[in-house]
Amino acid sequence: YSVRLGYGDAAVLLGDMFAHGYCETKVDKNEAWAWYSKGARFGCSEAYERLFDMILNGEHEGDTEFCDHLALEGARLESQYLTARTVDAYKQGRLTLYSPEIERYYIPAVDIDCGDDPLT
Numbered sequence: 001y002s003v004r005l006g007y008g009d010a011a012v013l014l015g016d017m018f019a020h021g022y023c024e025t026k027v028d029k030n031e032a033w034a035w036y037s038k039g040a041r042f043g044c045s046e047a048y049e050r051l052f053d054m055i056l057n058g059e060h061e062g063d064t065e066f067c068d069h070l071a072l073e074g075a076r077l078e079s080q081y082l083t084a085r086t087v088d089a090y091k092q093g094r095l096t097l098y099s100p101e102i103e104r105y106y107i108p109a110v111d112i113d114c115g116d117d118p119l120t
Helices: 008-020 029-041 045-056 066-076 080-091 096-106
Strands: none
Touching: 008 029, 008 045, 029 045, 029 066, 029 080, 045 066, 045 080, 080 096
């Protein structure tokens, strides 16, 4: 019911149930992806983080460009993790279309070196 009311965090919790098999739920990565996607549509930064990680960990298909856009949307929702991933992608020469936004808001917010880009 909470998801129908627009609570993205509830969708993330349901996604976690399917991703990890919590509460005797059968692990189903596709169902987890669907719930995380719903949470992202409701503007939940954690949902974007979960989607990003599923691709990064090979649990769902997606290319680097899609992953970069997940990171950017998460950064826009103030996810520190995805802000760092956005800056990493930008430093690797990706997301250049968004350079004014990244240079103004996200590079200053990343105060530590996050290491190598996990997508290369």
